[in-house]
Amino acid sequence: MADYTPAQRVALARNTARPGVVDFVQGLLTDFFEQKGDRLCADDPSIYGGVGLFHGRPVTVIGHRKGKDLEERMACRFGMPTPEGYRKAGRLMDQAEKFGRPVITFIDTPGAYPGLEAEARGQGEAIARMLAKMSALTVPTIAVVTGEGGSGGALALGVGNRVLMLENAVYSVLSPEGFAAILWKDASKSDEACDVMKLTAADLLELGVIDRIIPEPEGGAHTDVAATVRALDVVLQEELAALSRMSAHALHTGRYEKFRAMGAKALRKERT
Amino acid sequence: MSSVFQRRRQKLLSLKAMRSVSASVHPHSSEVCPHCGGEVAHRDLVAGGYVCPLCGYHHPIGAYYRLSQILDRGSFKELDADLASADPLDFPGYHQKLEKAQHKTGMNEGVVTALGRMGGIRVAVGVLDSRFFMGSMSAALGEKVTRLVEQATRARLPLILFSASGGARMQEGILSLMQMAKTSAALERFSRRGGLYISVLTHPTTGGVTASFASLGDIMLAEPEALIGFAGPRVIEQTIGQELPEGFQSAEYLLEHGFLDAVVPRSQMRDTLIQLLKLHGKAGANRDG
Numbered sequence: 212m213a214d215y216t217p218a219q220r221v222a223l224a225r226n227t228a229r230p231g232v233v234d235f236v237q238g239l240l241t242d243f244f245e246q247k248g249d250r251l252c253a254d255d256p257s258i259y260g261g262v263g264l265f266h267g268r269p270v271t272v273i274g275h276r277k278g279k280d281l282e283e284r285m286a287c288r289f290g291m292p293t294p295e296g297y298r299k300a301g302r303l304m305d306q307a308e309k310f311g312r313p314v315i316t317f318i319d320t321p322g323a324y325p326g327l328e329a330e331a332r333g334q335g336e337a338i339a340r341m342l343a344k345m346s347a348l349t350v351p352t353i354a355v356v357t358g359e360g361g362s363g364g365a366l367a368l369g370v371g372n373r374v375l376m377l378e379n380a381v382y383s384v385l386s387p388e389g390f391a392a393i394l395w396k397d398a399s400k401s402d403e404a405c406d407v408m409k410l411t412a413a414d415l416l417e418l419g420v421i422d423r424i425i426p427e428p429e430g431g432a433h434t435d436v437a438a439t440v441r442a443l444d445v446v447l448q449e450e451l452a453a454l455s456r457m458s459a460h461a462l463h464t465g466r467y468e469k470f471r472a473m474g475a476k477a478l479r480k481e482r483t
Numbered sequence: 484m485s486s487v488f489q490r491r492r493q494k495l496l497s498l499k500a501m502r503s504v505s506a507s508v509h510p511h512s513s514e515v516c517p518h519c520g521g522e523v524a525h526r527d528l529v530a531g532g533y534v535c536p537l538c539g540y541h542h543p544i545g546a547y548y549r550l551s552q553i554l555d556r557g558s559f560k561e562l563d564a565d566l567a568s569a570d571p572l573d574f575p576g577y578h579q580k581l582e583k584a585q586h587k588t589g590m591n592e593g594v595v596t597a598l599g600r601m602g603g604i605r606v607a608v609g610v611l612d613s614r615f616f617m618g619s620m621s622a623a624l625g626e627k628v629t630r631l632v633e634q635a636t637r638a639r640l641p642l643i644l645f646s647a648s649g650g651a652r653m654q655e656g657i658l659s660l661m662q663m664a665k666t667s668a669a670l671e672r673f674s675r676r677g678g679l680y681i682s683v684l685t686h687p688t689t690g691g692v693t694a695s696f697a698s699l700g701d702i703m704l705a706e707p708e709a710l711i712g713f714a715g716p717r718v719i720e721q722t723i724g725q726e727l728p729e730g731f732q733s734a735e736y737l738l739e740h741g742f743l744d745a746v747v748p749r750s751q752m753r754d755t756l757i758q759l760l761k762l763h764g765k766a767g768a769n770r771d772g
Contacts, residue, residue: 323694325714325722330732333742335693335713339667343699346668347675362651363663363694363713370664384651384660384691389718394653408656409572418571420657467668471629473661474622477571481591483564 215379217405221387223379224358228433230440231290231358232259232274232317238440239447240265240272246303255296257287257324260303262312266448271307273300273368274317277358290359291324294337297367301337301344313351313451316368321386323364338367345370346470349463351454353447356380356412356421357432372466373450374420376412377439378427382420383410420473423450489557496551496559502589503545503612516540532749541706541749543686545588546595546610549645553753554608558600563630567591568623568655577654580616588615592623593648596631598640602757607635610645611692617649620691624652625662628696632669641679641760646697650690650715663695670699679763681756684711684734684743702759703743705734706752711742 215223223229236243236259243263248254260273277290307314323334345352345368354371360382376382385393387401390408415421425446428435454462514523518540528535532552533542544552550559567585570578585591593615597608609631611618618624628644635642651659670680682700684693686709693713705711712732720727730736734746747755 323713325718327719327723327727327731330712330714330719331736331740333698333740336698336742338694338713339663339696339698342664342667342695343671343674346664347671362660363691366660366663367694370668382657384653384656390653407572407574410657415657418657420661467672470661470664470668473665474571474625474655474658477569477622477655477658478626479567479569480565481567481585483591 217381217408217411218387218402220379220411221359221381221405223431224381226431226433227277229319229358230432230436231319232272232276233279234436235274235317235357235440235443236261236263236272238437239444240270243272247299249295249298250302251295251298253293253295255293255299256283257290257292257320258296258300260300262306265315265451269310269312271303271312271314272317273303273314274357275320275365275368277319288324290320291322292320292364293324293326293329294332294334297323297337297341300368301341304344304348307350308348311350313353313454314348314371315447316352316354316371318354318356318360318365318368318382319358319380320361320364321359322361322389323367338363341367342370346466347463348466349459351451351457351462352466353450353454355425355443355447356382359386361386370466370470372454372462372469373422375423375425375446375450376415376421377425377432377443378412379431380412381410382412382415383408486557492559493557496547496554499547499589500545500551501548503547503614534749539707539748541686541708543613543647545614546590546612546645549610550595550597550599550608552749553601553756554597554599555601555603560598562596562598562634563627564595565591566623566627568621568652570654571622571658572654572656574654574656580654584615588612590615592621592627593618594624594627596627598634601753601760604757604760605640606643606760607631607638607640608643608645611647613647613649613687616652618647618692619649619652620659620662620695621652621655622658622662625659625665628666629669632666632673635678636669636673636676639678641681641763642673643681643683643756644696644700645683645685646688646692647685648688648690648692648697650692660691663691666696667699670696674699674701679760681759683747683752685709687711689713689715698742704745704747704752704755705737705743707734707746707748709734711737
């Protein structure tokens with residue numbers, strides 16, 4: 212892997228030219244049909260999803276969308292979903308379960324949108340429901356962190372049987388700026404935060420939070436989108452084939468056990 | 484259970500409860516209420532369960548004290564009291580901070596989990612304590628909550644969780660985040676098997692705890708005026724560039740927006756919980772294994 216500092220990877224992960232869910236859908240799927248709306252009140256464009264064929268097999272794809280031009284970026288709130296976005300994602304997952312389709316998610320968000328209306332409509336509740344829902348699916352689920360994996364807003368699409376990461380993607384409890392602001396009351400210390408947060412793909416593989424790293428072209432995913440898509444294609448085919456051999460029960464139980472073990476090494480016994 | 488054991492258990496809980504009474508109350512003869520500014524005799528505050536008799540402000544209270552107020556006498560049996568955080572990321576200064584918090588609170592982590600009875604009905608109960616790292620989600624806190632949920636699932640017990648949390652435990656980074664998935668998955672299993680989960684939100688419940696187990700109750704209750712939200716008020720103000728309306732993210736605001744069944748004053752909490760347990764027949768006991 213290329214030799215970047217954590218802060219450099221954060222910059223690569225945020226590069227506005229970095230490919231996102233729309234590029235991956237175009238490169239990986241055929242006959243894609245976008246599904247919109249949460250069936251309650253709105254459609255949130257910062258969650259992009261639908262059904263398409265992956266090497267001839269129907270799959271449900273859901274991902275964070277940051278937008279290509281300024282207008283789209285504004286509409287997508289720079290990839291920060293509202294509760295409506297998460298409820299749309301939940302609806303699409305219900306359909307994947309109903310029709311026995313695998314789910315592939317592409318994660319790329321600074322975090323869930325921290326706005327007044329988002330809170331009024333239950334941002335926390337919407338994310339919590341997504342976590343519970345994804346944990347209970349009996350179809351194969353693969354989550355790929357492709358850019359920024361920020362906080363609960365990222366994890367809401369991240370409870371997969373397999374969790375993969377692009378080489379320069381990052382995944383963390385909070386943005387480095389937010390982390391520095393909370394711990395050191397100084398958001399400008401984000402580079403220091405990057406160094407201690409263990410947010411790179413290599414760190415997360417070691418911690419057991421992710422399963423596999425997908426290599427990027429020299430210079431980052433945006434320098435050669437087609438090559439990035441090809442690398443993703445190979446890995447997704449392999450992973451999906453392996454998961455497809457498992458029973459519904461094994462998929463559900465395996466996913467439960469996987470997340471059940473998160474942080475097992477972070478415990479110790481203390482006298483009482 | 485013999486009455487000797489019951490008395491011993493009650494005595495132990497009472498001792499711990501005294502130590503954990505409140506983050507904001509000291510045993511002086513009178514207190515100035517931080518909410519209304521009125522002067523309140525300490526004994527009146529205690530008699531009211533640390534609710535200001537002048538304005539109804541609910542002081543934050545420690546986990547053991549809360550348990551002593553809601554469980555049947557002598558029924559408290561603590562689980563996993565020895566479980567603590569191992570500083571998984573080797574985070575600068577975290578180990579020392581943990582020791583300090585443990586020393587201050589007499590707790591090893593920010594949640595107390597227990598089996599007990601309410602109105603004679605067996606329950607699994609967990610209480611987060613805002614004095615311990617603001618009740619933030621550590622791997623140990625997530626583990627204790629998950630073990631409690633799994634035990635309630637196995638033993639077919641109704642589950643009650645009192646939340647109070649500033650959000651993620653920053654010093655545990657991504658492992659803190661993963662506890663959201665772990666606890667939510669355990670509750671999903673519990674729910675599928677017919678378990679009753681009552682979630683009680685107390686001041687403040689925010690961040691990753693709001694976006695996981697605290698929001699997944701079959702019944703959602705909150706204490707009056709508790710701050711409840713995902714993003715903190717300051718972050719939201721910075722995002723939208725304007726001041727937030729009065730009462731935003733309060734328990735009453737959530738009730739109005741459809742996210743709570745009821746706002747329940749502390750004085751009525753135990754009776755309300757017992758009523759709910761009774762309404763669920765075999766108290767939310769699981770339908771199958």
